[in-house]
Amino acid sequence: MKYCFLVCLWLLCGLAQAAEPLLQINEAWGRAMPPTLKVTALYMQLSNSSAEPVVIKQANSSSCGMLQFHQSFEEEGIMRMRMLDNLTVPAQETLSLQPNGIHIMCLNATMPLTEGSVIELTLQFVSGESQGGSVLLLAPSAIK
Amino acid sequence: MRTLIIILSSIALVLGLWLQFSLSPTRQPAPPMPAPSIEGLLWPQSRPLPAFQLTDQHGQAFGLEQLKGHWSLLFFGYTHCPDVCPMTLGILRAVKQQLLTQQEVVANTQYVFVSVDGERDTPEVLAQYLRYFDQDFIGLTGSAEALKPLTDKLGIVFMQVPVAETDNTESTDNYFIDHTTSIVLVDPKGRMIGIFSSPHKVEDFSQRYVAMRQFLAEHETP
Numbered sequence: 587m588k589y590c591f592l593v594c595l596w597l598l599c600g601l602a603q604a605a606e607p608l609l610q611i612n613e614a615w616g617r618a619m620p621p622t623l624k625v626t627a628l629y630m631q632l633s634n635s636s637a638e639p640v641v642i643k644q645a646n647s648s649s650c651g652m653l654q655f656h657q658s659f660e661e662e663g664i665m666r667m668r669m670l671d672n673l674t675v676p677a678q679e680t681l682s683l684q685p686n687g688i689h690i691m692c693l694n695a696t697m698p699l700t701e702g703s704v705i706e707l708t709l710q711f712v713s714g715e716s717q718g719g720s721v722l723l724l725a726p727s728a729i730k
Numbered sequence: 731m732r733t734l735i736i737i738l739s740s741i742a743l744v745l746g747l748w749l750q751f752s753l754s755p756t757r758q759p760a761p762p763m764p765a766p767s768i769e770g771l772l773w774p775q776s777r778p779l780p781a782f783q784l785t786d787q788h789g790q791a792f793g794l795e796q797l798k799g800h801w802s803l804l805f806f807g808y809t810h811c812p813d814v815c816p817m818t819l820g821i822l823r824a825v826k827q828q829l830l831t832q833q834e835v836v837a838n839t840q841y842v843f844v845s846v847d848g849e850r851d852t853p854e855v856l857a858q859y860l861r862y863f864d865q866d867f868i869g870l871t872g873s874a875e876a877l878k879p880l881t882d883k884l885g886i887v888f889m890q891v892p893v894a895e896t897d898n899t900e901s902t903d904n905y906f907i908d909h910t911t912s913i914v915l916v917d918p919k920g921r922m923i924g925i926f927s928s929p930h931k932v933e934d935f936s937q938r939y940v941a942m943r944q945f946l947a948e949h950e951t952p
Contacts, residue, residue, distance in 0.1 A: 619816075666891075
């Protein structure tokens with residue numbers, strides 16, 4: 587009986603470890619947009635407490651026709667925006683997705699991008715695992 | 731004897747006048763006013779704007795005449811811009827609110843959003859968009875050709891960039907626009923007199939704009 591209890595405990599610990607998300611997602615927010623627009627940017631803090639880098643190869647959401655990783659950057663006084671193939675969160679570090687920098691772009695939104703609504707998304711990692719997250723849409727004029 | 735006195739008096743007078751001029755400090759023209767150390771202020775330089783013809787969000791014609799008589803902060807962007815443009819308009823909105831307590835210094839300021847995407851940004855789209863930022867913001871739109879006199883003079887650059895990996899050509903979101911994000915200050919004479927380079931921060935922007943207006947109020951004739 588005693589051994590059975592210990593084996594069950596060990597199994598439960600193993601399951602708990604497996605269920606632990608690869609990243610901690612904090613301060614997730616996006617920008618609400620007027621009804622005529624079907625595109626918006628999503629921001630968040632992605633923290634990786636593990637000893638290995640975590641690579642996100644793709645993001646999906648039923649609220650967006652397409653999600654892309656983008657980076658805004660200034661070059662010779664011109665603000666440019668380019669797509670990134672993936673996002674890498676280095677080991678023991680936090681990757682900031684923020685305005686005028688790296689962000690997740692929601693294109694061809696399938697829902698109204700109104701203030702207070704939530705976009706549910708799934709991050710797909712190169713390891714084959716995935717993780718869900720919720721992004722709250724703030725006012726179009728929000729500054730963070 | 732009388733003649734001698736007259737001659738001596740004349741010599742004394744000439745000598746006195748000579749001494750007065752030679753000993754008095756040299757009169758030089760006033761040194762030119764040094765350019766102020768307010769980042770972005772172009773004074774004493776300025777760049778007069780040419781005539782241009784755009785349309786505002788109410789469908790009314792808007793040109794150089796509508797800039798004259800006001801202090802205008804011009805930002806160039808487009809409504810389908812998901813990241814930088816709403817952020818910058820949000821900052822301008824916060825600047826406007828912050829400056830409510832300094833109305834005597836920054837009176838007569840108009841905030842102008844100039845679209846570089848005349849294809850998608852109709853006056854109606856602009857009107858709906860700007861409502862989410864500030865009812866008083868002015869939105870301008872027009873063809874690339876109509877924009878050219880203004881953007882060329884102000885050094886504003888913009889170019890379309892296709893959205894990568896999208897085969898949905900019917901979507902209106904199939905291109906973005908790289909563009910200058912500086913905010914330009916135009917004075918009531920219709921001249922570019924200042925420029926705010928990005929990144930923009932509310933506190934820094936407000937302080938510099940107030941400093942520019944205070945300086946120009948003291949050194950410019952109305």
